[in-house]
Amino acid sequence: MDFTNLLITVLLLLAPLKYKSDVATASDDEDFFKTCSSHRCSKHGPEIRYPFRLSTQPPSCGAPGMQLSCSGQDTILDHPVLGSCKVTMIYYRHVIMNAIPLVDSSPHCLLHKFISVNQSTAVYRPHTLKAASLVGCSRDSIDTNQYNSIVGPTSCLSLANNASQFWYLAYPYEYMSILPLGCTIVSKDIPMPYSYDKNGPNFDISIFTETAKRVISTGETVFTWYSSNVTSICQQCEHEGRRCGFSSQRDQAFCQHHSMSLSQV
Known part of the structure; x- marks a missing residue:
């Protein structure tokens, strides 16, 4: 087997592992939003969501x-x-x-x-x-x-x-x-x-x-x-129309994978 074919074989073997890792990360993120759903104290009150x-x-x-x-x-x-x-x-x-x-x-x-x-x-x-x-x-x-x-x-x-x-x-x-x-x-x-x-x-x-x-x-x-590892990332998430969450394992904030219907402010 020449080097090119060997490289292709290795990449094919690693691809499922990478896919599995991405799915696990997405799953972990969704778990955060299930546990930490947004709330309001009244119908017209401010929405309470991460970082609050x-x-x-x-x-x-x-x-x-x-x-x-x-x-x-x-x-x-x-x-x-x-x-x-x-x-x-x-x-x-x-x-x-x-x-x-x-x-x-x-x-x-x-x-x-x-x-x-x-x-x-x-x-x-x-x-x-x-x-x-x-x-x-x-x-x-x-x-x-x-x-x-x-x-x-x-x-x-x-x-x-x-x-x-x-x-x-x-x-x-x-x-x-x-x-x-x-x-x-x-x-x-x-x-x-x-x-x-x-x-x-x-x-x-x-x-x-x-x-x-x-x-x-x-x-x-x-x-x-201001909160380190949180504020700038969450602000970027909001500008992209995505919710912000926090990963304890990665010790930093992250943006939800898919966009949500968020307030424009």
Whole structure:
């Protein structure tokens, strides 16, 4: 037998082994999605799927620190800093989560927590890519009817001297030179929970106005998350329209073999 025929014979013998290995891998992947199926706490609530898991599922169904639970029809995240938060939206493709803290640790003003507490944890970070500016004024001196890029005020106690202060949220691209005397920029990093689509965030003035009102009244905020061996792979899966899972044997995330009908965000 010459070398060419020998090589063909070896490849033919190995082919069934390779096929068997691929089938076993696919089977293992499907076992993950059977054990770790997606859930919702309510019909219109955010879908809970890997890298998140429901608290009633095995720990292997989610990445570390990414457990959610249901309280009635609400989806709850136990944030290490902010405590219990109601999750209003999860954008898997963009690695974004909108949430409302349920326990206000700063009773004088909901906005205090954005500048007085470091919200970054091992998994979650405030998403400040397109953050709003927080403006503090000694009196209610900004005509928000004239400037639709500035929303407010909300009356708070000043962090400096406990005096009454009026706070506003300003669109990040607004010129701060329009501010009257007695007003200062307190922070330029207030996370804004915008809606997202397949192209990214919707970020025009009209959406900013409505969103800023929600932030002032409820403290709604936005997080991004990170988990090694998971985040970048899962994000790629979502862009390809496939679910993401995790292989304990391979110690990394993977994309489901076939595409599923997924949300476009």
